[in-house]
Amino acid sequence: MICRLLTCVLIISTVLLDSVVAQSPRDLSTLFFDGRAYLTEEDGRPYSGPVVITNTHSSSKEEGTLKDGVRDGVFEWFFENNQVGFRDTYRNGERDGPFEYYYKNGFLLEKGSMRNGRRHGPSEEYAFRLYRLTHKGNYDLGYKCGSWMENGKSRSYDPCPTN
Secondary structure, rough: OHHHHHHHHHHHHHHHHHOOOOOOEEEEHHEEEOOOOOOEEOOOOEEOOOEEOOOOOOOOOOOOOEEEEOOEEEEEOOOOOOOOOEEEEEOOOOOEEEEEEEEOOOOEEEEEEEEEEOOOEEEEEEOOOOOOEEEEEEEOOEEEEEEEEEEEEEEEEEOOOOO
């Protein structure tokens, strides 16, 4: 009885430990893209796990996660100085969720949200070198809607749908 209990505890501990230990990121260039998904060259199956994309011409890199061979979750791109350049959210291979773009010095350039690969919801853009808000408004599946501030001037578009 005690032996069975210890065996169960050992099995549960091993499973929990395996889920806590992070998988090392795989270089995206080691995967094969078939037009729809990234596949492993070893067995041809869609890859799931962390990936890193390095630029051979600069020291910039991008990190994120693939699920069933497509982008899923947050992807971050870094300048050569390791400052975040952008942060995008993906679901099932499409941009879906919040995004942020930054200047090389770390100041915010733009932030907003995507739905099914199109801008959707509140959006803000900031001027280069002035770092002041230049555009603010809402999108509805890729189209500007409602009240906007564009370069200091108010502008109206068709009302945003309420949903």
